Amino acid sequence: MSEVKILAIESSCDETAAAVVVDGRKVLSNVISSQIDIHKLYGGVVPEIASRKHVENINGVIEEALSQAEMTLSDMDAIAVTYGPGLVGALLVGVAEAKAIAFAAKKPLIGVHHIEGHVSANYIAHPELEPPFLCLIVSGGHTHLVVVKDYGEYEIIARTRDDAAGEAFDKVARAIGLGYPGGPKVDKLAKEGNPKAIAFPRAVVEDAPLDFSFSGLKSSVLNYLNGAQMKGEQINRADVAASFQQSVVDVLVGHTMQAAKELGITKVAMAGGVASNSALRAGMEAACEKEGFSLYYPTPILCTDNAAMIGSAAYYEYIKGVRDGWDLNAVPNLKIGQR
Amino acid sequence: MKVLAIDSSGLVASCALVEEDHLIAEYTVDFKKTHSQTLLPMIEEITRMTECELQALDAIAVAGGPGSFTGLRIGAATAKGLGLALEKPIISVPTVDAMAYGLFGASGLICPIMDARRSQVYTGLYRFVDGEFVVVKEQWAEDVEALVTLLNEFGEPVTFLGDGVPVYQKLIDSLAEIPVHYAPAHVSRQRAASVGALAILYGIKKAEPARDHRPIYLRKSQAEREREAGIHAKGSLDA
Numbered sequence: 001m002s003e004v005k006i007l008a009i010e011s012s013c014d015e016t017a018a019a020v021v022v023d024g025r026k027v028l029s030n031v032i033s034s035q036i037d038i039h040k041l042y043g044g045v046v047p048e049i050a051s052r053k054h055v056e057n058i059n060g061v062i063e064e065a066l067s068q069a070e071m072t073l074s075d076m077d078a079i080a081v082t083y084g085p086g087l088v089g090a091l092l093v094g095v096a097e098a099k100a101i102a103f104a105a106k107k108p109l110i111g112v113h114h115i116e117g118h119v120s121a122n123y124i125a126h127p128e129l130e131p132p133f134l135c136l137i138v139s140g141g142h143t144h145l146v147v148v149k150d151y152g153e154y155e156i157i158a159r160t161r162d163d164a165a166g167e168a169f170d171k172v173a174r175a176i177g178l179g180y181p182g183g184p185k186v187d188k189l190a191k192e193g194n195p196k197a198i199a200f201p202r203a204v205v206e207d208a209p210l211d212f213s214f215s216g217l218k219s220s221v222l223n224y225l226n227g228a229q230m231k232g233e234q235i236n237r238a239d240v241a242a243s244f245q246q247s248v249v250d251v252l253v254g255h256t257m258q259a260a261k262e263l264g265i266t267k268v269a270m271a272g273g274v275a276s277n278s279a280l281r282a283g284m285e286a287a288c289e290k291e292g293f294s295l296y297y298p299t300p301i302l303c304t305d306n307a308a309m310i311g312s313a314a315y316y317e318y319i320k321g322v323r324d325g326w327d328l329n330a331v332p333n334l335k336i337g338q339r
Numbered sequence: 340m341k342v343l344a345i346d347s348s349g350l351v352a353s354c355a356l357v358e359e360d361h362l363i364a365e366y367t368v369d370f371k372k373t374h375s376q377t378l379l380p381m382i383e384e385i386t387r388m389t390e391c392e393l394q395a396l397d398a399i400a401v402a403g404g405p406g407s408f409t410g411l412r413i414g415a416a417t418a419k420g421l422g423l424a425l426e427k428p429i430i431s432v433p434t435v436d437a438m439a440y441g442l443f444g445a446s447g448l449i450c451p452i453m454d455a456r457r458s459q460v461y462t463g464l465y466r467f468v469d470g471e472f473v474v475v476k477e478q479w480a481e482d483v484e485a486l487v488t489l490l491n492e493f494g495e496p497v498t499f500l501g502d503g504v505p506v507y508q509k510l511i512d513s514l515a516e517i518p519v520h521y522a523p524a525h526v527s528r529q530r531a532a533s534v535g536a537l538a539i540l541y542g543i544k545k546a547e548p549a550r551d552h553r554p555i556y557l558r559k560s561q562a563e564r565e566r567e568a569g570i571h572a573k574g575s576l577d578a
Contacts, residue, residue: 041566048408048560052553055415059423059550073424089409092375093416099379100420104393326379 004318007076007101008311009062011094012086012114013141014045016057019307020069020076024120024315025127029068030301030308033057036181043180044170051089058097065307073105080314083111083324084334085141091330099326110314111324114305115142115336116154118271120316121298121309129296134265136256138280139272140166140181143212143252145259146336148269151316154337157259158210165248166274168214172221172244176237186241187277193242195279198224200247202254210255217247249283257287269296276303340397340543343382343421344535347374347414348406348434349453349502351528354382356391357400357535364389365532374413382417393425398546400538402529403431404555405461405478406453411554422549429552430538430545434529435478438501439465440540441526441533447496447518448475452503455480460503461557462486464493472540480557483507487514496520500527 003022010017014035020028035053039045066072081098084091095111102109119135131151137144143160163171166183173182178189200220205211221244228235260268268288274280275297288295302309322339341358352374355365364385368377386393401418404411422429438451444467452460463478481489483503490497491514499511500522511519521527538545559567 042562046560046562049562051408051412052556052560055412055419056553058416059419062423063550089412092409093412095375096378096413096416097420097423100417101424103379103383104421104424326383327376329373329375 004077004315005071005075006078006080006311006314006318007062007066007073008080008112008307008314009094009098010082010114010117010305010307010310011054011058011090012082012084013090013305014039014050015305016054016061017305017307018062018065019311020065020071021308021311021315024312025123027124027308028071029065030306031061031065031068032304032306033061040180043174045087047087047089050087051093054090054093058093073101076105076107078108078110078314078318079105080110080112080310082114082117082310083328084113084331086114086332088330088332091332095328095330099328103326108318109324109328110317110322111328112310112313112317113334113336115144116152116313117309119146119148119269120312121271121302122269122296123312124308125298125302126296129267129269132265133267133269133296134256134260134263135269135271136252137271138165138252138274140164140170142272144336145210145256147263147265152313152320156336158208158212158255160212160214161205162213162215163218165212165214165252166272168218168248169274171218175222175225176240183274183277186245187279189238190242190245190279193236193238193240195242195246197236197239198243200243202247202251210259212251212255214248217244245277245279249279252280253283253287256284257291260293261291266293267296268293271298271303273303276300340539341395342398342400342430342535342538343396344400344531344538345378345382345414345418346402346434346437346529346531346534347378347410348402348404349410349529352377352381353529353531354378354385355531355535356385356389357532357539359539362532363391365530367530369528374410378413378417396425396427397543398428398430398538399549400430400432400535401552402434402437402534404434405455405480405557406434408556411556415552415554419549419552422552427549428543428546429549430541431547431552431555432534432537432541433463433478433555435461435463436465436474437534437537438529439463440472440537441530442498442500442522443467444470445498447498448490448493450490450497450499451501452486452499452507453501454503454506458482460486460507478557483510484514487511491516493517498522502528
């Protein structure tokens with residue numbers, strides 16, 4: 001079979017992105033136009049502004065991706081697009097654009113699940129990685145433990161009951177005055193703090209020991225800050241950041257190791273924005289080494305929202321014969337493994 | 340000049356193929372399905388039915404706004420995707436202008452009203468003078484009562500159309516001191532044929548590169564309005 005070239009488009013949140021990917025593993029271009037500087041003014045992503053920016057940026061981003069790949073639309077075998085989950089207004093821009101391009105260029109259309117894209121970023125970063133493996137998906141909107149049984153076949157074995165891990169980072173960052181986005185800022189400040197300074201809780205969900213819960217941890221941090229303020233005590237922000245982060249990392253690593261052992265899986269992967277967190281990487285590496293597991297995670301650029309990962313996931317759908325119609329719609333609460 | 344025209348600015352989804360004074364095909368649907376589900380299948384249908392070679396188009400015409408923010412973006416992204424793939428420019432037609440243009444030859448003022456929520460309408464004032472389309476007042480967002488007061492000052496008959504009619508007809512009737520008419524079903528809502536015909540009237544000189552096209556929202560996002568209000572309030576305290 002000759003090479004399969006896919007133009008992929010992603011607009012599910014606040015990054016407008018396009019990429020050209022060959023055979024699901026080789027990235028010829030990966031263009032990301034971030035809107036973060038605009039949304040910073042509001043302390044988080046404003047959906048209406050994100051949607052407007054996508055419309056303004058999208059053609060330029062796609063043209064740049066084709067140009068960097070030194071290809072034209074006619075060289076493509078398919079057009080792929082994220083159709084969920086995400087912000088509906090933002091998703092709709094990418095979906096409408098991708099459908100129109102595929103229709104006019106007479107190419108097949110493949111709708112891709114955003115989180116399956118994040119998982120597939122590992123295929124790009126690790127050419128030798130093949131299913132089955134266990135994947136911890138951690139981002140601003142998602143915290144899942146998923147068994148990747150085969151390409152495009154997923155079984156969710158644990159999820160968060162309340163906040164996503166990345167959401168907890170954002171909220172704690174705001175509370176200690178670090179601003180948005182919280183993840184990288186907490187990570188940086190935590191390096192100067194003592195992770196054992198404050199004993200924040202490690203929540204356990206009673207009936208589902210692999211599930212996650214971060215809202216109690218977040219409240220505990222807020223209570224600590226309020227208590228210190230009322231007593232007029234000086235707060236060591238670096239210690240708060242480090243101790244909070246350690247609590248999140250302990251839970252994420254603990255549950256992942258427990259799941260891998262229970263299921264007898266020796267390959268562990270991570271995906272999503274929080275997979276860039278340095279403490280999580282270090283903690284997961286140490287745990288995997290102790291258990292003799294192999295650990296995989298994408299480079300930071302492939303952990304953020306990007307279109308290369310969408311092109312990778314789309315390739316495995318493409319070779320299975322999956323095609324979408326011109327009535328493809330955005331599905332803001334699309335479930336993993338659902339079509 | 341041949342254009343594919345799109346209007347998804349309101350509840351209606353509509354697309355048309357127009358070449359000079361010839362309407363080749365038009366497909367208009369006012370049904371509860373989303374534009375995301377209907378618009379491209381409709382475009383596929385009319386181009387297939389009329390054996391239209393997309394490469395033969397000179398431009399993509401799109402109702403550029405105002406309208407539902409999401410609807411405008413689906414239309415804009417569809418037009419931009421077509422423009423990118425076909426390497427064709429976009430002619431952005433003001434939504435309210437295109438609605439008025441559908442009432443060719445009407446006497447008196449033509450006043451489309453689109454429900455803009457918050458007791459406002461997107462509107463504009465137009466008339467035909469010896470068959471020529473004249474924009475009396477460019478499209479803007481206005482309170483309905485203020486609009487009728489303005490029309491009373493003009494003192495001539497007015498024809499209303501648009502999805503604001505069922506919402507505000509009673510109010511208009513109670514305030515109007517001038518003869519008012521309401522357009523019948525075949526010209527009472529957005530139609531892509533009007534967008535296409537007006538785009539052809541504008542000509543290719545009004546076209547923009549597909550990558551530069553963006554909708555005319557006439558309103559900032561709520562977050563921007565609130566933020567600016569906050570800054571102004573702070574500013575006045577400082578001053």
